[in-house]
Amino acid sequence: MDLLRHLRYFLAVAEELHFGRAAARLHMSQPPLSQSIQRLERELGVRLLDRDARHVALTDAGRRILTEARGLLAGEDRLRALAERFRHGEAGSLRAGVPPDLGGRAVAALLPAFRRRSPVELKLREIGTAEQLRALADRSLDVGVLRFPFDVSWLSLGPVLTSPLGVLLPRDHPLTAAPDVRLADLNGLALVLFPRATAPALHDEVLTTCARHGYTPAEVHQAGNPEFALGLVLAGGAVALHDGVAPPADAVWRPLRGTPLLWRTSAAWPRGRQTPAVTAFADAVTEVLTAQGMRHAEGTLPRYPRPAAEYLS
């Protein structure tokens, strides 16, 4: 039985002590109201009201139960109001993931940028793309900031922002003489890259792009820690990729000519689970990363799908 509805009717009758007035207040007719009270009495197994032709009065049980009913109904009101606030994205918390290499300055800017847009509490976790995808899938994360590529088939995406990559070179390397470096000029140097297991698709994409532009490193060092990567560069014989935001002082950063390599980043959340707080977070991410120099993705390369693609002629 819909106990709360019947209790609401009982409350009206108890306050009016008159079925006609109670029915009018509830915008219903009297017979269904009487039936409702009878059903409630049957459900609870006690008489709540004494009624004769002219009077309605609360029984002792009715008086005590009325007090409890008021508490329950007030609880229902609070519950519904709270749900309403969640529905409009004004309450609760938003669980968001950001990649470990986002940088302290970006994280510091993200919190106030979100707070300006949403009253919801923001709970940030620092986790990589693969782990964010798992957390979004098992609903332990509401929204993430993900580095491409990843399977987008079940996600909605915010604007895709790009940051062009350059290289870190030792101070005394001849390539530092020019304002930029061609990928093909790096032949003979080893490449320092993040461990393949942390993002296999991106790792392969970087190496494919290097090959496309004439650089096939003889050796790829997998470095998880930026300090270790820097060490390999400073030791000579290797270059590391870097987005040029606050490069380490010991090395020299040079952009790559033609910006062949880009990190692409966007906010992402499971499709159909966009709330105002998610929108506010995606907008805050765009604001912060744009201020940090990232740009909206633009332009595409010519693409020549091969016959094995089966679907494009």
Added chain:
Amino acid sequence: MTAARVRAAFTDAGVTGRLHAVDLDQPDREVSVGADDPVVLASVFKVPLVVSLHHSTHDLTRRITLGQDRSTGPTGVGGMLDPVTMSLRDLAYLAITVSDNAAADALMDLVGTDDVNRTLRDLHLTRTVVVHRARDFMRTMAEDAAPAELPAALTDPVVLSRLRALNPDHTNRGTARDLTTVLRHIWQHDDCAPIRHTMARQVWPHRLASGFPFDDVRVAGKTGTLPTIRNEVGVVEYPDGGRYAVAVFTRSASTAFTLPQADAVIGTAARLAVEHLR
């Protein structure tokens, strides 16, 4: 154990994948990785189509003409310029061996999606449904990508996230387990002998077959490809009589059209599963 190795192989290749492998002669022996998850069939839909054709009353030697309004594609009649007259069985041969969209759609126009779905229901496959032809899901891709232009738009992850053709709810769909059931039917039923012969002549070497680089092992298969989607279903036959149906459905993280590792992992995953079954 095997399932974990298959999953690790998918992850290492930058894809998420589903697989079902089953011993044709001992169907209780199987390997399953997400075998009951809904997947997009892409050109794998041509397999239930030709099964339905071979159970129909159509005379397979009858010749029909495909005019210039036929479906297009990079291979077979779909890539040709002039009208082509060909028998139904030769159209089936092109639809399977080179994934000819024009040939497949011409057959679909004859057989109809209702008959294909009836064939699937007769096999008690309720999660595999064919709702449209190759030209129809090609059209939805162009519509959903607009105003961006094909083919470049099909490497843009934002565009891909809105394509109905990549969503099992809105296109030809199935499960890995359902597709090995279709393969078992093909390998058991006399009507389907020509399909076994044709699938063994598929030209693509880069997916299922790449996992079995052994001259004495026969691989018969049918691929399916759409942006980020790479599939193949097929049967692997060893000279000792061992026969295994395998269905692999993958989605790549990268949106590049050319991803040799994502193609090859279909073969690697299939071999891991078949090794377990042997």
